[in-house]
Every structure is written in C-alpha cells, then in structure tokens.
Amino acid sequence: MLPLLSDVNPSVERMQWSVAEYDLAATLESGQAFRWLPCSDGSWAGVLDGHWLRLYPVADGLAAERLGSRPSWDSVAEYLQIQMDYPAVLASFPQEPVMESAVAACRGLRLLRQPLWECLAGFLCSSNKQIIQIRAMIAALCRQFGDPVRVPNSLSVKQEVWSFPGPERIATATENELRACKLGYRAPYLREAARRVAEGELDLEGIRSLNLASARERLQTLPGVGPKVADCVLLFAYGFPRAFPIDVWVARALQELYFNPDKPPTLKTLTAFRDQHFGPNAGYAQQYLFHYRRVSYGK
C-alpha cells in the first residue's frame, strides 16, 4: 500500500499563542536549553519530541511551526510553559531592590519545562564547561547518536538536524565514542548514567512524585550528578519551583548582592541563604540572578 502523500511530504503547520511578557530569545539563550539555533529572521529552530520545530516571537505572543502533526501543540505549550501565571511568580519574589533590579534587567525571561532525559544528559555534560562548549558537546552527541530529523523542503539553508539520543542509545556507545564528542572525563559518567536509566535502575518519571529533598537524593545517585546538576534538572525539567542551582555565576551574584563582595562566603552559607530567602518560586528568582549577572556586568 502506498503511503499517503501527506506522510511523505508533510506540510508546515502553524500555531499561535497570545502571551504577555515572554522574551523568547532570552529564554532560549539563557543556558537552560542547549539545542536552539537562532535563524536570521529572529526565529529559533530546534527539535521537540523527535520532531523539527520553529519558534517565533510575534506581536502579542509566540508562534510555532511544525512539519505535519507532531510535535503536538500541547507538548509545545507545555515546553514553553505558556499557561503559567508569570505575574504571580514575579510577585512572589522578595520585595527588595536586588530582585527588582534583576527582573527589570531581563523581564520576560521564562523557565522552560524540558524532557527529563535530555535535560539530565545535557547538564551532566555541563560541569566545568562554558555554555558555548556545552552546546558543541550536545550537538556532537546528537549528530553521532541521534536519528535524522526531517526539516521543511522550503528551508533556504538546508540544515542537518538530529534528534536527542535516548539513554538506550547512549548506553550502547563506547567511552571512546563519547570522548570523541569532547565529553572528556564526563564520558564514563554519561555512559553509566544512561545505562542505569535505560535498564530501569533509576526511574526518571517516578521522581516526579517525590518531594524536593528525596528527588535530589535520587538524582544524585547517578555518577556525575551532584547538587548543582541535580537542581538544574529538577528546576528545568521537573519544574520543582524551589530547586535552585548554585553555579559560579549565581554564587558570584549572591556574594556581590547579599554578602561581603570581598570575602567569598562558603557554599554552605549560600545554600542556607537560598533556602530561606527567595520564597516559593526561588528557582525562578535564581534564573533572574543568573541572567542578570551575565548580561549586565559580567564578562
């Protein structure tokens, strides 16, 4: 039986959402996701659920284009967190000059809700790396182990696109193959983490129902996953609103804005402060501090 023409050559479908205060560029560039590529027309091209997707900022919100019927528009809206109550999150921040300045500097910055494994693997590779290098590592992993993703025939610049490889695929890669993707000492960590997820030793979906402390504990049983990486996954993929990764930039921001700028506080001090100061949406506040420190007076 011949396949339907629409399956062989699916057409581009478009959807639009009305949403206020959504800075798509800041959101996709702010170091929470590593796979979005900027296009010359201001849109962003990427892959969701194994399928090509393009995102546009438009006058009163966001628009998206897909090829055929996937990814589902529901999954796109979930990924972008279009329905979340953004003003309520900002209102929950501490009423203080620091957070007011941070929000003023990057209003419209949002948190995504990413697929679990992709987010975990990405941040497992992120340790002691610059964002630009993390992007390169992830791109190499997808090119080596992902499946080819169909893109519209109409694309002027034919770009090759691959899906993000699942844990089953990463687990069967050799350590040297992973090192060839510039993972360095992270290669055996990622391979072992993939194996444990693929074989069901760690149930990523099951972590959704845990409280924050238990979820941290479970993720940190994986090699290469410590407190910072775990909180990135818990915030950017699971959506735990109080997860609050402290990396070098956030530590710098906390020190300069809340502590003695000349004497670095211990990580324990920063952790205690984080847990009592930023309220029910501390993770969101963290993303503002991170971006604020990087764009306004960082290097």
Next chain:
DNA sequence: ATCCAGGATACCT
C-alpha cells in the same frame, strides 16, 4: 601563556 568554565569526585586533614 594563564586562567576559567551553569562541578563532581577522590583523597586528604
């Protein structure tokens, strides 16, 4: 060349 990067780990006091 030297320092550092969305850190984690093993190994020390």
Next chain:
DNA sequence: AGGTATCATGGA
C-alpha cells in the same frame, strides 16, 4: 565534617 587536587577541553 571541611578543604584540596584532579579530571578533559577549549574560550577568553
């Protein structure tokens, strides 16, 4: 418990 060397790679 709390500091420190080390890890692989490449940007600034």
